[in-house]
Amino acid sequence: MVTPGDVGDLDAICRLLAASGLPTQDLSAEAAPAFLVVRRGTGIVGCVAVERCGEFGLLRSLAVAVSERGKGLGDRLAAEAEQLARQVGIARLYLLTMTATAFFEHRGYRLTDRAEAPEAIARSTQFSGLCPGSSSFMSKPLPQAKGAR
Numbered sequence: 457m458v459t460p461g462d463v464g465d466l467d468a469i470c471r472l473l474a475a476s477g478l479p480t481q482d483l484s485a486e487a488a489p490a491f492l493v494v495r496r497g498t499g500i501v502g503c504v505a506v507e508r509c510g511e512f513g514l515l516r517s518l519a520v521a522v523s524e525r526g527k528g529l530g531d532r533l534a535a536e537a538e539q540l541a542r543q544v545g546i547a548r549l550y551l552l553t554m555t556a557t558a559f560f561e562h563r564g565y566r567l568t569d570r571a572e573a574p575e576a577i578a579r580s581t582q583f584s585g586l587c588p589g590s591s592s593f594m595s596k597p598l599p600q601a602k603g604a605r
């Protein structure tokens with residue numbers, strides 16, 4: 457089950473991200489509650505976060521433990537992150553990825569020109585430094601449900 461993270465999860469989240477080749481340098485304990493996680497026993501086998509950047513969001517730190525891959529967890533985490541983003545009125549999600557371009561294409565994300573990045577996204581630590589310039593930059597509109605703000 458996908459549940460919100462809490463401050464005590466930071467170490468486990470960072471271990472999973474590091475083992476998945478994703479950056480952790482800009483994460484502090486305060487960031488942990490912004491994560492969604494999948495727990496197994498005392499550990500965490502899946503995580504994702506949406507970093508708010510003005511009216512947009514950066515989907516980041518999506519990782520599934522190697523032993524749990526291929527079972528739909530990544531898909532589930534991405535779907536829940538999108539749902540959360542929609543609920544807080546985020547109009548479009550952006551992301552950077554080195555190895556999962558096809559995974560995100562499958563979920564409706566499209567390669568996006570970096571020059572088209574909104575200023576708030578371009579200023580994020582992921583975009584401006586942590587993710588290599590060779591990463592794929594992708595985005596997906598999040599149509600708001602009727603009646604949502």
Ligand SMILES: CC(C)(COP(=O)(O)OP(=O)(O)OC[C@H]1O[C@@H](n2cnc3c(N)ncnc32)[C@H](O)[C@@H]1OP(=O)(O)O)[C@@H](O)C(=O)NCCC(=O)NCCS
Nearest residue numbers: 476517518519520525526527528529530531553556558559
């Ligand atoms: C990307 C990642 C989260 C996918 O997790 P997962 O739990 O294995 O994914 P799922 O089982 O939900 O797979 C969903 C679909 O995507 C496909 N898929 C999974 N990983 C893929 C990848 N790296 N590239 C292309 N397709 C992929 C699966 O085959 C599956 O396809 P299907 O629905 O046709 O069967 C996982 O491989 C991972 O942690 N990678 C390292 C970290 C990373 O690159 N994160 C993304 C940048 S934030």
